[in-house]
């Protein structure tokens with residue numbers, strides 16, 4: 001991570017423009033590509049589970065629902081489905097559990113109790129709006145890290161992005177990166193509030209320059225969350241950044257991802273735009289609070305020929 005940004009870097013950001021029509025065309029191609037869907041549907045779905053940040057971000061979160069989330073993260077599928085997939089019990093887990101800072105301790109202890117080696121991710125910095133002082137936003141990161149969060153999902157300051165104050169945005173993000181310490185930083189752009197795709201691309205570059213380990217689309221609380229055109233623009237920024245610097249930054253779409261079909265579209269995007277090596281939990285996460293059920297239902301249908309009844313998915 002650099003703690004300064006050069007004039008050339010900022011020129012690169014300001015010179016970048018996104019052609020909306022070209023994005024539309026490429027998305028049409030991607031969505032008609034059946035690579036991921038046809039090539040072993042069940043194994044793609046099973047593979048997607050290890051990339052899920054299993055999330056609860058509700059006002060009524062409490063120790064018991066966080067404990068349930070931890071169990072689901074450690075044992076995302078019923079034992080006969082894992083057996084049918086040829087996976088040993090306990091070998092398939094989600095990528096992380098994601099909670100509010102006040103619930104990090106519950107998640108950390110919940111995972112420890114069941115001996116699950118799964119990182120706790122915490123949203124921070126005044127999630128979802130980020131509308132508080134920088135000092136409070138930094139303190140919140142430190143609080144989450146002290147309580148055991150290994151991944152911090154920060155929100156960027158949308159005002160700075162909308163006003164094209166890229167250097168100021170960079171400076172804030174560097175402070176956040178420092179506050180994260182050894183924990184990974186995932187920068188949420190809140191794309192639905194960035195007005196246009198050019199701003200999404202520019203904010204992606206700045207977040208990566210400041211040392212983000214991942215760039216993430218949305219909080220799930222904006223009116224527009226993760227969409228494939230926005231994802232394409234962010235993947236292209238990741239690709240450009242990698243070509244220029246050699247660093248591989250991960251991608252996390254989040255917000256409104258609910259179905260197996262959604263997941264396969266996101267995996268298609270990753271495979272086609274960034275390549276197979278990005279389809280691992282180190283470089284790809286899907287932030288979702290209500291997706292796993294649908295994956296489990298579809299896997300059951302594929303593997304047993306029948307959909308599960310709701311009472312057969314007790315932890316869902």
Ligand SMILES: O=C[C@H](O)COP(=O)(O)O
Pocket residue numbers: 055057098218219220221254255256257287288289290
């Ligand atoms: O960071 C994750 C998002 O909040 C999840 O959004 P979702 O509740 O729409 O799945």
